[in-house]
Amino acid sequence: MPEPAISSTRARVLSGMRPTGKLHLGNYMGALANWVKLQDEYECYFFIADWHALTTDYADPSQIVPNTKDVLLDYLAAGLDPNRSVLFQQSKVLQHAELYLQLSMITPLGWLERVPTYKEQQENLTGKDLSTIGFLGYPLLMASDILIYQPQFVPVGNDQTAHVELTREVARRFNQFYQLDGKDVLPEPKVLLTPSPKLPGTDGRKMSKSYGNTILMTDPEPVVRQKLKTMVTDPARVRRTDPGDPDKCPVGDLHKVFSTPETLAKVYDGCRSAGIGCIECKGWAANALVQILGPIQARRAAFSEKQVEEILEDGSSRARTRAEQTMKHVRTAMQLTSAAEGSR
Secondary structure: OOOOOOOOOOOEEEEEEOOOOOOEHHHHHHHHHHHHHHOOOOEEEEEEOHHHHHHHHOOOHHHHHHHHHHHHHHHHHHOOOOOOEEEEEHHHOOHHHHHHHHHHOOOOHHHHHOOHHHHHHHHHOOOOOOOOHHHHOHHHHHHHHHHOOOOOEEEEOHHHHHHHHHHHHHHHHHHHHOEEOOEEOOOOOEEEEOOOOOOEOOOOOEOOHHHOOOOEOOOOHHHHHHHHHOOOOOOOOOOOOOOOOHHHOHHHHHHHHHOOHHHHHHHHHHHHOOOOOHHHHHHHHHHHHHHHHHHHHHHHHOOOHHHHHHHHHHHHHHHHHHHHHHHHHHHHHOOOOOHHHHHO
């Protein structure tokens, strides 16, 4: 029987996003820009977690299909290459659900209840009934998403490390119960911490769709400039002649991420001396954002709807092939099939 090891000469990484709408600059800087760089070094699997969208939007799933296509377009626009990465849709790989069911048999309920985002989302999404098995179990589905591809690394920011740790615990428990020829079936993935710069929304809070404060990757230049005009600034600058501090200003935070060192120097000098007004400072920030978004939007426009569907089908087919390799070992280890069937 072949060992359940990863055959690629490059280490594998896996990550994904829920299709809750078009992606914004926070998604780009927090994940996508890093994923694009990972393509040079790793064997990459990036998916669209449409089943995860149902955990909170089960009452109205009408937007999941169009949102899935939008998210894939944003992946491609950011620079993910279907010839270098496997880009796929979660629900098109039924093995995710099979492994989720099997792992649910061994996962203690308390492990799921202690996941930090479980109570946080219940408190934040008060308008939705989240007292469902699906919502409680979404961290385990996430663990299945990861483990079925046997990646060595999961690229995440600091706020997602708890999910990877749960995944490691689930893999460890599975391997305690089930082995193949004395070997672990589900290797424990490691966290690959990726840079995630502070990116405020137009209201100064973290950029988030739920806050309605985002700058979308698809926003045209006039919309970007209009959103920047309304963005909150350093509260100390009540009048044009009042000096400010870019370190206390959400617009200053945008400059730190997107502007050139020369522009950033002008921002610090002009703001602290009241030599520039907030309108001019916001204009400079808008210039920087437009420079970033222009090439992204040009790449997005180059893909037709048919190409998007073909990329999704091809990537999902490749993902199914890899997922089935793992499931053959899982089924055999759990004695749900014969050793001969599992080795084919």
